[in-house]
Amino acid sequence: MKRALALALTGVATASLAACSLDGQTSSADTVRVVVGYQSKTINTVTAGTLLRAKGFLEKRLSDIGNSSGVSYQVEWQDYDTGAPITAQMVAEKIDIGSMGDYPLLINGSKTQAGERSRTELVSVTGYSPSGSLxxxxxxxxxxxxxxxxxxxxxxxxxxxxxxxxxxxxxxxxxxxxxxxxxxxxxxxxxxxxxxxxxxxxxxxxxxxxxxxxxxxxxxxxxxxxxxxxNYPTFHGVVVRRDYAGSHPEVLDAFLQAQLDATDYLNQHPLESANLVAEGSGLPPEVVYLYNGPGGTSFDATLKPSLVQALAGDVPYLQSIGEFAPLDVPGFVNADPLKKAFADRGQDYDVALRRTANPSALQGRDPVCNVAVTDPALAAELWVDGKDATQPAANPDCLLRAVRKVTADGGTVRAAYVPDSEFGTRWLADKSFWVRDGERHLPFDTAAGAGRYTAAHPGAVEVDYQQALAGAV
CATH class of the missing domain: 3.40.190.10 (Periplasmic binding protein-like II)
Incomplete structure (x- = not known):
């Protein structure tokens, strides 16, 4: 039903584009076109792409503007595998708003700056990892x-x-x-x-x-x-052509408001969001939920100083591969439109800017160990086939016991997620490298991580997943 509503909204907003002008801006005095470039399979951009499109938030925002102004808006979504073709289309002034990763964002700013109409600016973040685990x-x-x-x-x-x-x-x-x-x-x-x-x-x-x-x-x-x-921050974000934003500030505002709508929805309804993104991208829901689930990617639109600083630190890498002309990174970043979007919602941008905790965290009560889930560094999650909701686990051993119980009862595990014991990265339990240390079982997402732990903890031994399942108490 939700999908049908989103498609209906999209259909209304994108009703025929045949009469549109080639520059991607307007087709007539009372019709405004916006072309959005996104990457359906790049999970960290979904609040400005796949999920945003599926929920119809942008079309709804623009429809509300049109109802009061008499102007109609047409949205065209263009899906790409990487950020490079989006940048090429923005240089050609054929895409107005795009989302991509941090390195491609810098290349975007560098390549578009030569033209007054193609010049872009970074206006928001979609998802990020303070440690670079993306x-x-x-x-x-x-x-x-x-x-x-x-x-x-x-x-x-x-x-x-x-x-x-x-x-x-x-x-x-x-x-x-x-x-x-x-x-x-x-x-x-x-x-x-x-x-x-x-x-x-x-x-x-x-x-x-x-x-x-x-x-x-x-x-x-x-x-x-x-x-x-x-241990170096990485993120994905949104760029807009400055010329387009200057001509149609209400479209950029509607986009950022819609992105915030999608961000709130994802953080409040992660499993439903994962299913929508899976439908729109063709990726397995279990893989989408690995990243979009609680404790995965931090979905926070604010342009945090640590991320901007990291962006500037990426410049030497780009220069080393010959892909980068000098770019004024602070001048490329413009938080003013996003600050306005926050203010219009009655929210304090500066408060959100200072927030560093992942907005989506596992919580609830572990039904197997019968304890509250309180520690994000240990909290795990089980997705059982045929269930409409996932099941939290207080720690890796509780998760192993839960998996064992489901299997013993004849059920099927769709996916089990655990935080890596070294870096906290959310990963698949059955693809992890496990270590037994006393009565505890610790998951690591790489063999090297497990090796570092056993080398530093005499008595700890590496075990496979089945051994960890059998030994959990």
């Missing part, structure tokens, strides 16, 4: 590689200039490997890289969400490097 490196199942250092001399697939590529360069640098000469990077789109990994054409793949989680969920890859190991 980007990861995976290898084929059974690969002997356990760390980034083991990839020296190997072929690695990445989308050059993407957030996933930036994470790879940082990881290689930290491991003492020359990113240009120590490995061979194949510049490939995510889906091409996924096929190359499966066929053996490459020995590793470095990408942004949701590709690492998707391949791990499908049993086609094993996580070898969690971006959180680099």
């Amino acid at each position: 980007n990861m490196v995976v290898v084929p199942p059974g690969s002997p590689a356990r760390t980034i250092a083991d990839l020296q001399g190997q072929k690695i697939s990445a989308s050059v200039g993407s957030a996933g590529h930036g994470t790879l360069v940082r990881a290689l640098d930290n491991a003492g490997i020359d990113p240009k000469n120590g490995v061979e990077v194949l510049n490939q789109q995510p889906q091409v890289g996924a096929s190359a990994l499966e066929s053996g054409q490459v020995q590793a793949l470095s990408q942004f969400v949701a590709w690492p989680g998707l391949l791990a969920f499908q049993g086609k890859a094993t996580l070898i490097y969690d971006g959180a190991e680099g």
